[in-house]
Amino acid sequence: MADWRPQEIEEKWQRIWEEKGIFRTEVDPGRPKYYVLEMFPYPSGRIHMGHVRNYTIGDVVARYRKMRGFNVLHPMGWDAFGLPAENAALRHGVHPADWTYDNIDYMRRQLRRLGFSYDWTREFATCDHEYYRHEQLFFIQMLERGLAYRKKTLVNWCPSCHTVLANEQVEDGACWRCGTEVTQREMEGWFFRITAYAEELLSGLERLRGKWPEKVLTMQRNWIGKSEGAEIDFPVEGLSEKITVFTTRPDTLFGVTFVSLSPEHPLAERLAERAGLSRELSELRERARRARREIEEGVAEKEGLFLRAYALHPLTGERVPIYAANFVLMEYGTGAVMAVPAHDQRDFEFARRYGLPVKVVINPPDGELDPATMEEAYEAPGVMVNSGPFTGLSSEEGKRRVVEHLEEKGVGRRRVTYRLRDWGVSRQRYWGCPIPVVYCDRCGIVPEKPENLPVKLPLNAQLDEAGRSPLPKLESFVQTSCPRCGGPARRETDTFDTFVESSWYFARFACPESRDPLDREKVHYWLPVDQYIGGIEHAILHLLYARFFTRVLRDLGYVDFDEPFERLLTQGMVIKEPYRCPRHGWLYPEEVSEEGTCLREGCGERVRVGRPEKMSKSKCNVVDPDEMVRRYGADTVRLFMLFAAPPEKDLEWSDRGIEGAYRFLKRLYALVTDRAGELKGVKAYAGDGRDLSPALRALRRKTHQTIRKVTQDLEERLHFNTAIAAVMELVNFLEDTLKEVSPDDPAFPPVLKETLRTVVLLLAPMTPHLCEELWEALGEEGLVSEASWPEFDEEAAREEEITIVVQVNGKVRDNLRLPAGVSEEEVREAALSSPRVKRHLEGKNIRKVIFVPGRLINFVAG
Ligand code: ANZ
Ligand code: ZN
Numbered sequence: 001m002a003d004w005r006p007q008e009i010e011e012k013w014q015r016i017w018e019e020k021g022i023f024r025t026e027v028d029p030g031r032p033k034y035y036v037l038e039m040f041p042y043p044s045g046r047i048h049m050g051h052v053r054n055y056t057i058g059d060v061v062a063r064y065r066k067m068r069g070f071n072v073l074h075p076m077g078w079d080a081f082g083l084p085a086e087n088a089a090l091r092h093g094v095h096p097a098d099w100t101y102d103n104i105d106y107m108r109r110q111l112r113r114l115g116f117s118y119d120w121t122r123e124f125a126t127c128d129h130e131y132y133r134h135e136q137l138f139f140i141q142m143l144e145r146g147l148a149y150r151k152k153t154l155v156n157w158c159p160s161c162h163t164v165l166a167n168e169q170v171e172d173g174a175c176w177r178c179g180t181e182v183t184q185r186e187m188e189g190w191f192f193r194i195t196a197y198a199e200e201l202l203s204g205l206e207r208l209r210g211k212w213p214e215k216v217l218t219m220q221r222n223w224i225g226k227s228e229g230a231e232i233d234f235p236v237e238g239l240s241e242k243i244t245v246f247t248t249r250p251d252t253l254f255g256v257t258f259v260s261l262s263p264e265h266p267l268a269e270r271l272a273e274r275a276g277l278s279r280e281l282s283e284l285r286e287r288a289r290r291a292r293r294e295i296e297e298g299v300a301e302k303e304g305l306f307l308r309a310y311a312l313h314p315l316t317g318e319r320v321p322i323y324a325a326n327f328v329l330m331e332y333g334t335g336a337v338m339a340v341p342a343h344d345q346r347d348f349e350f351a352r353r354y355g356l357p358v359k360v361v362i363n364p365p366d367g368e369l370d371p372a373t374m375e376e377a378y379e380a381p382g383v384m385v386n387s388g389p390f391t392g393l394s395s396e397e398g399k400r401r402v403v404e405h406l407e408e409k410g411v412g413r414r415r416v417t418y419r420l421r422d423w424g425v426s427r428q429r430y431w432g433c434p435i436p437v438v439y440c441d442r443c444g445i446v447p448e449k450p451e452n453l454p455v456k457l458p459l460n461a462q463l464d465e466a467g468r469s470p471l472p473k474l475e476s477f478v479q480t481s482c483p484r485c486g487g488p489a490r491r492e493t494d495t496f497d498t499f500v501e502s503s504w505y506f507a508r509f510a511c512p513e514s515r516d517p518l519d520r521e522k523v524h525y526w527l528p529v530d531q532y533i534g535g536i537e538h539a540i541l542h543l544l545y546a547r548f549f550t551r552v553l554r555d556l557g558y559v560d561f562d563e564p565f566e567r568l569l570t571q572g573m574v575i576k577e578p579y580r581c582p583r584h585g586w587l588y589p590e591e592v593s594e595e596g597t598c599l600r601e602g603c604g605e606r607v608r609v610g611r612p613e614k615m616s617k618s619k620c621n622v623v624d625p626d627e628m629v630r631r632y633g634a635d636t637v638r639l640f641m642l643f644a645a646p647p648e649k650d651l652e653w654s655d656r657g658i659e660g661a662y663r664f665l666k667r668l669y670a671l672v673t674d675r676a677g678e679l680k681g682v683k684a685y686a687g688d689g690r691d692l693s694p695a696l697r698a699l700r701r702k703t704h705q706t707i708r709k710v711t712q713d714l715e716e717r718l719h720f721n722t723a724i725a726a727v728m729e730l731v732n733f734l735e736d737t738l739k740e741v742s743p744d745d746p747a748f749p750p751v752l753k754e755t756l757r758t759v760v761l762l763l764a765p766m767t768p769h770l771c772e773e774l775w776e777a778l779g780e781e782g783l784v785s786e787a788s789w790p791e792f793d794e795e796a797a798r799e800e801e802i803t804i805v806v807q808v809n810g811k812v813r814d815n816l817r818l819p820a821g822v823s824e825e826e827v828r829e830a831a832l833s834s835p836r837v838k839r840h841l842e843g844k845n846i847r848k849v850i851f852v853p854g855r856l857i858n859f860v861a862g
Contacts, residue, residue: 004669006633010769014115022786023117025073027525034070035526036062037506037565039534039542042079043103043125047110049574049615049641050535052625053651056641057571057718058533059116063765064714066117067789073526075509076111076118078104080125081132081432081498083161083177089463096431097459100127110626114634115768117785122512126501131508132433133454134517135500139436140447141556147193148425150445154264154289154330155424157185162468163428164189166497167421168223168541173293176541184289189426189494190435194548198224198418201547204563212568213648216539223540225419230403232338232412234259234311236267237319243267243311246333246417250406251398254387255340255361257351258321259311260304263288264330268307271322275308281324288326295327302327302350314411315388325350333417341377342369348377361386362395423545425497430461430469432495440482440489449483455491469493502542503549506532506564518558532565539570569718572650574641575612578619581605586620612652623653635767636662642720642766665770668731668763672756672774678749680779684757685750689796696751697800699737703755704797706730707790710762720766727762730755753778761790806831807858808840824851831857 017023038058041051062074078100085096092099104125111118124131142148156165160180164187169176194201202224205217229248236243243259261268263285272281284305294300304325311322327346328337341351341358351358358371362382369378381395389405390398406412426435434455436448448455458477461470471477471493482489510526511519534542543565550564579587581598583605591599598605615622628637640661645651689697706726713723734755741748757778764771764784775784799819804827806814814836818827828849831837841861848860 004666004770006635006665006769007630009773010113010115010634013769013772014112016772016783017117017785020783022783023074023119024121025071025119027522028071029525031069031071033073033526034062034065034531035073035529036065036531037075037509037529037533039532039538040077040079040502040505041107042082042084043100043107044084045103045106047107047625049623049625049653052114052637053574053641053647054533054535054571055111055114055116056638057569057647057720058531059638060642060714060720060765061531061533061718062117063768063785064789066785067761067764067787069788072117073509074116074118075122075512076116076120077123077505077509078107078125078127079498079502079505080104080127081495081501083163083429083431085431086429086463086467090465090467095459096463097127100125100431113629114625114638117768122509124508124512126433126498126505127431127457129454129456131505132501134508135433135496135504136436136448136453136455137450137517138504138553138556139496140450142192142552143437143447145555147196147552147555148190149193150188150190152186152188153424154184155187155189156182157187158182161429162466164424164426166424166499166541168423168499168544169497173296181293184292189424192423192425192548192552194423194545195418195420197548197551198226198420199416200551200562201420201544202226202418204547207563208568211566213536213570216536216543216568216570219539220544223420223544227333227417227419229415229417230406230412231334231415232314232406234314234320234338236271236322237310237312239309241267243322243336244334245336245338246415247338249340249343249395249399250402250412251384251387251390251393251395252340252343252361253313253315253338253402254384254390255342255359256313256320256338257341257357257359258323258339260323260325260328260337260339260347260350261307262328262330262335263305263324263326265324265328265335267336268324271307271309272305272324277305277307280305281307284324284326291326295329298327298346300326302346302353304350304354306354314406314409321356323350323354331421332419342371342374343377343379345377345379348374359386423497423548425500426494427497428469428493429495430457430463430471432498433457433501434471435492435494435496437492438480438482438489439492440485440487442487443482443484443489446482446484446489452483457495469495471495499542499545500549503545504553506546507550507553507559518553520558523559527559528561528563529565531567531569533569533571535573536570543568569647571647572645573614574623574653575650576615576621576623576653577612578610578621580608580610582608586618588620612650615653628658632658632662633769635665635770639665639724639767643724644721646719646721664728664731665767668759669770669774671731671735672760673777675752675756676774676777676779679753679756680777682749682753684754685747686754692747692751693741693745695737695740696745696747699734699751699755700796701798701800702730702733703758704792704794707758707762707792708797711789711792714765723762724766727759731759734759758790760784761787802854804831804854805856806834806837807856808837809860809862810858811840813837813840820854824849824853824857827851827857831859 036058038054062072066072080100085100088099089096156170158165158175158180160178170182174181227248230250231244231246234243272278291300304323307322309322310319339347341347342360343362360369360371363385364382384390384393384398403414434457436455438446440446461474464470478490480489480491506529507518507523511522546564553559579592581587584600592607593599596607598607640658644657689700709726710723713719760771760774771784801817802820804816804818814834816830844861846859846861850858
């Protein structure tokens with residue numbers, strides 16, 4: 001029999017799938033749909049193993065669902081705007097557009113070579129103006145509804161990327177992309193009012209329980225950060241204005257000894273001016289902006305400035321000093337805090353530093369606090385003291401009662417706040433979607449007219465050496481006329497955060513050719529996405545933005561659902577051990593000898609093997625998918641990716657593992673093709689099994705048990721590794737059976753055919769090329785990619801039962817029906833619980849047990 005040549009057969013089947021267009025899909029209201037989506041890639045240049053893993057998982061789901069009779073949508077496209085294109089442009093002197101589209105061409109070929117079942121007719125790149133024009137229309141509609149607005153605020157600024165970052169894009173105070181420390185800047189920019197959906201985004205998480213990883217739900221919940229408390233008004237002495245604070249602890253109101261304002265608070269500015277402290281305040285503000293990261297982590301030294309002004313306690317009328325304090329954030333609550341040093345650690349530290357009084361108003365349930373000797377704030381609940389009419393209440397009850405009282409007096413109210421901030425979408429970048437507004441001297445900010453869309457990103461821009469956006473200097477772009485008055489106007493030169501594009505691409509895949517942004521009928525049929533698959537790194541950013549944008553689209557009348565992704569799988573990373581030579585640093589695997597010494601320049605030093613970690617070029621521990629496909633073929637790479645770990649866990653790359661996958665497929669190829677000739681005309685067994693020899697009955701049983709197992713693994717848990725293990729076990733079982741059965745048994749060919757056919761069907765979603773080849777070799781009709789998933793026969797899968805005789809002292813006392821192959825332990829347990837056996841053992845000691853497997857158990861007792 002000819003050897004398996006994966007490269008040849010893989011290209012052949014890819015061509016056939018392509019020619020027949022079997023993965024092209026259309027709306028078909030008569031059939032149930034299934035939408036599988038993997039997070040689309042950024043066209044960075046080449047795909048990496050993380051992509052291969054992500055897309056292989058998605059492909060198995062798509063192919064499996066298709067075999068189950070679903071009308072499957074499985075699209076692919078490109079998240080194509082973004083900074084790397086600009087960086088590459090600077091480095092290599094190519095235009096970002098050329099760089100991006102070249103990369104797309106290359107990566108598309110790589111994906112095709114892996115045999116993924118995409119409907120390529122739906123492909124688009126987000127930098128196509130036919131895509132982003134619709135996004136511009138959404139923006140204009142959001143503007144009309146107040147869901148997009150412009151404001152001046154402190155923003156996160158990445159000095160190396162020369163752009164603003166959203167809060168979600170700042171990780172531990174550094175830029176999520178380049179790792180540079182982020183600074184704070186005051187700037188004007190465009191915002192999306194995601195906070196208007198805070199409550200909905202939070203409560204919506206409930207519905208996703210059990211369908212999204214718990215970890216992602218928790219991260220989103222914390223990010224939204226709901227806080228329930230009250231707003232309380234403090235009049236300011238000598239001013240008509242009042243300070244409104246936000247607190248989660250109204251029960252501590254009687255313990256307030258000062259009020260803290262954010263250094264950014266407008267009132268702080270005014271009070272400082274009045275007191276001649278403007279310079280001091282602005283210095284404090286600058287230091288606070290620089291130390292933003294430490295402040296948010298709570299590790300910054302507490303620092304403040306007495307503004308020489310007093311607030312009046314809303315219930316007691318007491319005068320309390322007003323400070324500007326570096327730890328009060330302008331963007332949270334009201335930017336003002338009633339300070340209760342006895343019960344808030346930050347206030348406590350601040351009070352100690354500035355010699356401010358500490359007043360205890362909550363005692364622990366079993367003791368009394370002494371403000372003179374306290375070393376830290378007491379933040380836990382307790383009993384209210386020194387609190388006028390509220391003294392004696394528990395802090396929980398106190399919270400409620402104090403707010404009620406404040407509401408009656410009109411000086412406070414219940415209030416809920418969220419940590420979530422509005423989404424800043426302006427980026428001072430070139431390679432992005434232009435924000436479609438103009439600035440007119442006469443009319444102010446004017447949105448572009450929908451019929452003038454798209455506002456195309458000009459491709460004739462000369463990139464700036466320093467990496468700044470060329471748009472503000474590109475007069476041909478900037479100079480325009482006002483859509484309202486026709487007079488001269490200037491275009492907005494900021495572009496959208498690229499997360500705007502990825503917030504709705506999944507809906508556009510339903511109707512990529514539509515002239516309207518979304519074709520309601522098609523979107524209604526295909527969406528929401530049934531299974532979404534991607535990396536955990538998007539747990540907040542992309543997934544929160546997409547959930548928000550879906551609700552915006554709903555409110556704009558484009559879609560009729562809230563949650564874009566029904567089920568989410570976050571796959572683990574592909575990791576590998578790095579090698580390091582004390583002299584030469586990181587080494588490629590080829591630079592390490594079998595004995596584990598460094599081969600570079602005949603070095604010979606012992607190489608250290610690091611713990612497996614995320615593949616990265618800098619550590620020389622990357623494996624190139626192309627090279628693996630060239631060496632083993634796509635099916636082997638796919639099988640290994642699926643077999644080596646459950647999808648949500650990290651997968652450690654192993655050369656032995658991929659070799660093992662290769663050998664298994666090779667063996668399977670030989671097993672089937674060796675017998676394919678004789679089996680071609682044979683029909684798969686379809687009887688009830690009663691006419692079969694025990695060996696063939698056992699093979700059928702194993703076959704149907706395997707169908708059951710694989711179906712369960714693919715249906716719910718997406719545990720491909722255990723599914724593959726089950727098929728491998730079946731193949732082993734089959735090989736053992738082949739040694740046992742007589743070749744003249746007329747039932748043998750049909751049963752063998754049934755088993756081989758099943759193996760091919762079960763593996764088809766995972767190793768589709770090989771399975772097409774084997775399907776054809778077995779003489780089956782059509783393509784296995786279009787075949788139906790096998791049904792398992794409960795009856796055939798049931799374990800065979802045998803009769804075991806139970807004796808007590810040699811006399812038969814019972815007959816038990818038990819599954820074939822039960823252990824002695826199981827038989828003994830079953831026998832001892834039989835009432836008839838029990839009766840004869842009563843009051844006796846079992847001295848000995850005689851067990852004849854498959855036949856008899858005898859208790860010797862006396
Ligand atoms: C008085 C008080 C007394 C407070 C007490 C706490 C304990 P979470 O749970 O995170 O919502 N706060 C309010 N606005 C702030 C801002 N802009 N910057 C810094 N801190 C701010 O925290 C709410 C609490 O954080 C509020 O309750 C307020 O301090 C402070 F024994 O008010 B509390
Ligand atoms: Zn950066």
